[in-house]
Amino acid sequence: MxxxxxxxxxxxxxxxxxxxxxxxxxxxxxxxxxxxxxxxxxxxxxxxxxxxxxxxxxxxxxxxxxxxxxxxxxxxxxxxxxxxxxxxxxxxxxxxxxxxxxxxxxxxxxxxxxxxxxxxxxxxxxxxxxxxxxxxxxxxxxxxxxxxxxxxxxxxxxxxNMVLYYNKDLFDKFGVPYPKDGMTWTEANQLAQQLTRVDGKPYIGLSSSQTHMLAMNQLSIPFVDPATEKPTIFTDEKWREFFDTVFVGPSKSPGYVDYMKELKDTIPYRNEFLKEKNLAMFAWLSSIIFVFPDEYKSMNWDMVSLPTFDSLPKVGSQAYxxxxxxxxxxxxxxxxxxxxxxxxxxxxxxxxxxxxxxxxxxxxxxxxxxxxxxxxxxxxxxxxxxNGFAPIPAKSRYDSLLLTPYAKAVPKIIMSGDYNTVFRATEEDTAKKIADAKK
The missing domain is CATH 3.40.190.10 (Periplasmic binding protein-like II)
Incomplete structure (x- = not known):
């Protein structure tokens, strides 16, 4: 059925x-x-x-x-x-x-x-x-x-939905102006370059929760083609635009990839923002402050709207x-x-x-x-x-099976730059997961 x-x-x-x-x-x-x-x-x-x-x-x-x-x-x-x-x-x-x-x-x-x-x-x-x-x-x-x-x-x-959190202490430390509501990803990536540096220890300007950004992507790309019930990561060209803007953009700052290697080829995440406190900006769920209240109480932070694509002003993440x-x-x-x-x-x-x-x-x-x-x-x-909400695309019962493989493609793209190889391999992997689920 x-x-x-x-x-x-x-x-x-x-x-x-x-x-x-x-x-x-x-x-x-x-x-x-x-x-x-x-x-x-x-x-x-x-x-x-x-x-x-x-x-x-x-x-x-x-x-x-x-x-x-x-x-x-x-x-x-x-x-x-x-x-x-x-x-x-x-x-x-x-x-x-x-x-x-x-x-x-x-x-x-x-x-x-x-x-x-x-x-x-x-x-x-x-x-x-x-x-x-x-x-x-x-x-x-x-x-x-x-x-x-x-x-x-x-x-x-x-x-x-998704918002952008920032560590005010790091902006103060390096004399960089705070982010503002209504920024684009281009502006956020430029701001991140001023904060990605080594000063006694490495600091990273910008990262995001890749699973949540993918699931709620601003380009409204479905994980599964509703007509064919096949994964879209290789066939829908908008995924490349999304990866390039949201994930690859911040990684172009000198020192970012070197720090990823220290993290065993993963992108900076929750631990770097909440515990190590060496991640300046982190795109994450708007509700997450109520999931980790003690961690947020321990740092000097605030939040602004999720950065937007240049071609989609005032369009934030999908509703969730x-x-x-x-x-x-x-x-x-x-x-x-x-x-x-x-x-x-x-x-x-x-x-x-x-x-x-x-x-x-x-x-x-x-x-x-x-x-x-x-x-x-x-x-x-x-x-x-x-921001307004991006349209929610067609949903499939298989979406939850594809989320982790799609997320694992993020560091592979950043480290290799080879979209075709990574996306094709991810498509093959996820197509098998769908076939197995149908059995």
Whole structure:
């Protein structure tokens, strides 16, 4: 069975979705949506099991969702099961557990849901509980149709994107002006050249999390061709432009490649930025400060918008939403949908925004409180919203299999400069992974 349609079908479905949801916009729709939850029977009971392949801890779940849901639905017993290193979803299902709500980020959502037969079309439930997709950020709302254009397998609950972090102490040390919102990659690479040097120890100007930059690439290149279900890394010429601008550009500074050799042919990453503190600028997830709060508290940092391509001003990374889904096996689908619907209301989106989860609602009132109840409220958190989102391309259940091989191509390209050989070898490797997965 194919889970991908042609790119044209995806675009058409997305446009249709946008038109349908736009017809239901306005304050009246929002009020009725919230009312559907507020008038629910407080004495209603349900036993719901929630699972995610994300590996989030129970404490993290409760802080973000569990405590608020318990208060909103006092009669619901909501059990969250954390993925374990040796006990994933397949083992859980084999043991006879029923999962009512499955959630994961866009990168792993399709494979986690589809490979385990948990997909359920939520279209009718969304209408029943008046879930208003027109109030969401457009590319995020449209993305619900990327797995299957005629079905709704998940609902976006929170979002993510890429920004540029910088170590203010290093800029001060070398007398270099701080980066600014709205820079291009050309400008960022020029700035990086002033910071890549040896001064007692090596310092590097700019690097990025290659897996996240690839998965959320600004050129909207799909990992898998939706028509052929084959990898795109060798056949789509835009990958060369992307690698050359984002990864090869910073490496042209003298001393960069020598430092990569010290790192066993890898590019500077999290350890160099957060612990060694010899990496001046690092492109990473906007949410990552809440994943490593202690490390960020130990350094003098700030953030600006992700640099943009010269040809795409004000276009940042793709959105990287996390979806919640009612599963096919749930015997309490209405109750599970009520939980998900509540997570998308302005009330709950405001709570999530305050603690630092990027909201999916396209509301200035919700966005302006982003991170204001976090330890980093004095930082330039507005940088997360400075750029627009790049369009999200067609998604495949195989994307998660291709991410690591695509990322491993980054240092090989930097060290060898041989795009054709590296991309062709990566294509052969990933094509085999897709073929094996189909078996």
């Amino acid at each position: 194919k889970y991908q349609k042609t790119a044209a079908a995806v675009v058409a479905a997305s446009m249709l979705l946008s038109m349908l949801t736009a017809c239901g916009g306005g304050g009246g729709e929002a009020a009725s949506s919230d009312q559907a939850i507020k008038t629910s029977d407080d004495k209603e009971t349900a036993d719901l099991v929630v699972y995610s392949n994300s590996g989030d801890s129970p404490d993290s779940w409760n802080e973000r969702f569990g405590n608020a849901l318990q208060q909103k639905f006092p009669g619901y017993n909501i059990k969250y099961i954390q993925k374990q290193s040796n006990y994933w979803i397949k083992e859980l299902l084999t043991a006879g557990e029923t999962i009512d709500i499955y959630w994961d980020s866009i990168g792993g959502f399709a494979s986690g849901l589809l490979d385990n037969g948990l997909e359920f079309d939520m279209t009718d439930l969304a209408k029943k509980y008046q879930l208003d997709l027109s109030k969401m950020e457009p590319s995020v709302a449209d993305s619900v149709k990327l797995i299957a254009p005629d079905k709704m397998y998940g609902i976006p609950v929170f979002n993510n 939403p996390t979806y919640f889904a009612v599963t096919s096996m749930s015997k309490q689908k209405d109750q599970a949908m009520k939980v998900i619907q509540y997570l998308t209301t302005e009330e709950m989106q405001t709570k999530l925004s305050k603690i630092g989860l990027m909201p999916v609602l396209n509301s200035e009132n919700v966005k302006k409180v982003y991170g204001q109840e976090s330890a980093f409220k004095d930082k330039n958190l507005a940088a997360s919203f400075y």
